[in-house]
Amino acid sequence: MSDYDPIDFDVLVVGAGGAGLRAAIEASARGLKTGLVCKSLLGKAHTVMAEGGVAAALANVDKDDNWQVHFRDTMLGGKMMNNWRMAMLHAKEAPEAVYELERWGAAFDRTEDGRILQRAFGGHKYKRLAHVGxxxxxxxxxxxxxxxxxxxxxxxxxxxxxxxxxDDGRVTGAFGYWRESGRFIVFRARAVVLATGGIGKMYRITSNSWEYTADGHALAYQAGAELIDMEFVQFHPTGMVWPPGVRGILVTEAVRGEGGLLRNSLNERFMQKYDPERLELSTRDLVSKSIYREVQEGRGTPHGGVWLDVSHLPADQVIKKLPSMYHQFKDLADVDITRSPMEVGPTMHYVMGGIQVDAETGASTVPGLLAAGECAGGMHGANRLGGNSLSDLLVFGKRAGAGAAEFARANSGKAGFDPEQVRKAERELLSVFEAAQGESPYDVQMTLQELMQNNVGIIREGSRLQLAIDELKKLRARAAHLCVEGSRLYNPGWHLGWDLRNMLTIAEIVARCALQREESRGAHTRLDFENTDKTKWEKLTSFARKRDGQLEIGTSSKGEMPPELKSLFA
Amino acid sequence: MVQEEGRQITVRILRGEGVKTQEVEYQVAVEPGWVVLDVVLHIQARMAPDLAVRWNCKAAKCGSCSAEVNGKPRLMCKTRLDDLDLTKPVVVHPIKTFPRIKDLVTDVSWNFEVNKKIQPFTPKKDAAFIYFQEDIDRVQEMRKCIECFLCQNVCHVLRNREQYQRFVGPRFFVRLAGLEMHPLDDADRLKQIEEDGIFLCNITKCCTHVCPEDIHITDNAIIPLKERVIDKSYSFWNWVLQPFSSK
Structure with a gap:
């Protein structure tokens, strides 16, 4: 059964969102044979759902913008937890990355003088987001x-x-299955780039699709790579809350960027209390927490959210600049946003933590394995600014593609692996079909989602994090006895059964890192440690890795910024 | 038939592999505001774990969950139960034009092959990339396409006449129109557009009617492309002068 002819590539990219595509384009442009694997059809990855824009200091609208200001905004937004090298490269290279897209045919909205238009977004000092509606x-x-x-x-x-x-500690290939036929497939590659996105499907209320099951995080962890910052999980302030079927669907920050106002049930612009300077365009961590508090203290809307209102803006402007929001609310919630406010609340949206990478090349701590995009960690620190993800994908997708190409060139000998690894993978995937009875993967996932939502969510405390860790152990035991109905042909139950393992592995890491960090910072808020600790925790990054088959959690010191960057914060 | 407690509706889903199919009936307890995709995913989680369906964003942005609901081609994530007659069963079939793999999943790979043959954006040499919003309003309309392939599904030339070799379908005329109308694009695709079967379209506008992005496929993409091809290849003067032209 294990006699597969491996398909050979110099560079294999896993994931075909913005980061994976950009990495593959780069590796291929450098003359290397490049393969790109994705769980969905091409063009359906999470990037397609990004709405508001891509952040780059083009200074087309606000002349004073430049990379230093973008860098500073990013670091302050990330509560100084960011890998400063990544944040610097990102701010410097984002403009060229956007212009490159334009040269490849992207048609961004225009300024009066025919250049790329930019809009305001939370935490960005200047109008910075290039966008298309x-x-x-x-x-x-x-x-x-x-x-x-x-x-x-x-x-x-x-x-x-x-x-x-x-092979001997170096990643040399990948094993997987075709969803359509259920047949297995083996790749042999000199370098593998992970660009698998995030982990949202371990939460009940999320803007993420079925694909976001922590695959890349788990693949890297199992291969011995280090994950960092995993306690930092972003809850986007504005997801839809009503009706139940749409709960969690994203309402773009561009609504606030275009002038949308947040109000509570008393009709107060409550952000005046929490961030009087930036108001609605404060950073996502702060807006989410503010909404959470308003609802907790009884000033929420009928369905447990707050109001987001653009009805004071001219209707044609709303329809022109926010067309998909207009249709989303009209079609799914019977709300005409040009006349009535939207009901919104936080929704799990993004994971700042991820695979630790070298800023320049995207290389992980395991040779032959690289990462880019959401599954890589460090760039966004404790809280990501809106618009910085799309630019992250382009900048570090390209760098990881180049890094993989270089690694593949430098290691051009035959890449091999022990065929026993393939046989073991096969056995692991097929075992669920042998059980005559057992747990439904859907039931286990729903329990996991409740557990994470309630205990490892927007507001945390030690006892509940510990409870989550204990319950996760029980869930893993349940997940070890799954039962899958039907054949291997396009069988979502079978697929979920495997994805669950990834989610359970990474959920524990999120909970343990959250328990370890005894302070509140950015997207990580502890009721039992409410203050931001500038002496100890500001200097420490959490890491998680597998050592001798066991999960090891710890901290490492952050690198010092050079004086010329430090002076930007004086 | 599987049944559960609560406000009930009846759903019939065409299930099976390849050509072996049959409708299977489910009684489902539904919640306010549900769309058809909610029902299908609920059935998958509670009653039919191997039910095959494609979806991603659940917000009409990715174009994955195309199906035929009560005979009408729709995105399941955009089809509210409130808009359907729930006194009768809700019938969900896969899109018909492409070969069925399993249940609601069809083989749409032909579209991805067609896409590869289109000459990509080719900017003018040394273009400065200064252009104005009114120059690209129409281009942006074409680029709203989310590749749900509902237009391909309803087009007679594909659905009934199966002209897969001679006709690229509305989706790709939309892409071609977006490229041809880009103010800085310098490629000449008109001969290719004719070979792609633009004149097989007889303007019944079925594609336009099903487009979830409200792209005016026929009026704003296909007809302008036909006019461009005719202006270039079939004008009287071209016909008269062609024998003397070096091209």
Missing amino acids: DRTGLEMIRTLQDRGVHQGIEVFMECTITHLLT
């Missing part, structure tokens, strides 16, 4: 997708990678 992600992914397919990248759609294959 409220469908910027679609424009980006389509541009990258078309660039990629015309460049000869080989794409494996609806294919899930479940194992990385290794």
Whole structure:
């Protein structure tokens, strides 16, 4: 059964959102044979859902903007937890990354003088987000997708990678299955780039799709790579809350960027209390916590949210600049946003933590394994600014593609792996079909989502984090006895069964890192440690890694910024 | 048939692999504001764990969950139960034009192959990339396409006449129109557009009617492309002068 002919690539990219596509384009442009694997059809990855814009200091609208200001905003937004090298490279290279997209055919909204228009967003000092109405992600992914397919990248759609294959501590391939047929597939590669996105499906209320099951985080962890900052999970302040079917669906920050106001049930602009200077355009961590508090203290809307209102703006401007929000509320909630306010509340949106990478090359701590995009950690620190994700994908996607190409060139000998790894992977994937009875993977996932939502959510405390850790152990035991109905042909129950393992592994890491960090900072808020600790925790990064088969959690010291960057914060 | 407690509706989903299919009936307790995709995912989680369906964003942004609901091609994530007659069963079938893999999942790979053949954006040499909003309003309309392939699904040329070799379908005329109308694009795709079968379209506007992004596919993409091809290839003067032209 294990006699597969491995498909050979110099560089294999796992994940075809913005980061994966940009990495694959870069590796391929450097003349390397590049494969791109994705769980969904091409062009359906999470990037397509990004709405508000891509942050880059183009200074087309506000002349005073430059990379230093963008860098400073990013670090302050991340509560200084960011890897400063990544934040610096990101701020410097984002403008060129946006112009490159334009040269590849992306048609951004224009200024009066015919250049790329930029809008305001939370935590950005200047109008900085290049955008296309409220469908910027679609424009980006389509541009990258078309660039990629015309460049000869080989794409494996609806294919899930479940194992990385290794040789003497170096990643040399990947194993997975075709979702359509259930048949297995083996790749041999000189370098593997993970660009698998986030972890949202371990939470009940999330803007994330079924794909976000912590795959890349778990693959890297199992291969021995280090994860960092995993306690930092972003809750976007504005998800839909009503009706129940739409709960969690994203309401873009561009609504506030275009002038939308937040009010509580007493009609107060409550952000005046929490951040009188930036108001609605404060950072996401702060707006989310403020909404949470308003609702907790009894000033919420009928369905437990707050009001977000653009009805004071001219209706044609709302429809022109926020078309998909207009249709989303009209079609799904019977609300005409040009006349009535939207009901919104926090929704799990993004994980700042991820695979520890080298800022320049995207290399993880395991040779041959690189990462970019949401599954990589460090860039956003304790809280990501809106718009910085799309620019992150472009800047570090490109760098990881280049890094993988260089690694592949430097290690051009035959990459191999012990075939026993493939046989073991097969056995692990097929065992669920052998059980005559057992747990439904859907039931286990729902329990996991409740557990994480209630105990490792927006507001945390030690006892509940400990409870989550204990319960996760029980859930893992349940997940060890799954039962899957049907055949291997396009079987979502079977697929979820495997994804669950990834989620359970990473959920524990999130909970343990959250328990370890005894302070409140950015997206991590502890009721039992309410203050931000500038002496101890500001200097420490959490890490998680597998050592001798066991999870090890700890902290490491952050690198010092050079004086010329430090002076930006004086 | 599977039944559960609560406000009940009846749903019939066409299930099966390849050509072997049958409608399976489910009684589902629904919640306020649910869309058809909520029902399908609920059935998957509670009653039919191997029910195959594609979805991603659940917010009409990715174009994954195309299906035929009560005979009408729709995105399931955008189809509210409140808008359907719930005294009758809600019938969910996969899109018909593409080969069925399993349950609601069809093989749409043909579209991705067609896309590869389109000449990509080719900017003018040394273009300064200064252009104005009114120059790209129409381009942006074309680029709203979320590739749900509902237009491909309803187009007679594909659905009934199966002209897959001679016709790229409305989706790709939309892409071609977006490229041709870009103020800085310098490629000439008109000959290719003719070979892509633009004149097989007989303007019944079925594609426009099903487009969840409200792209005016026929009026704003296909007809302008036809006019451009005709202006270039079939004008009287071209016909008269062609024998003398070096091209």
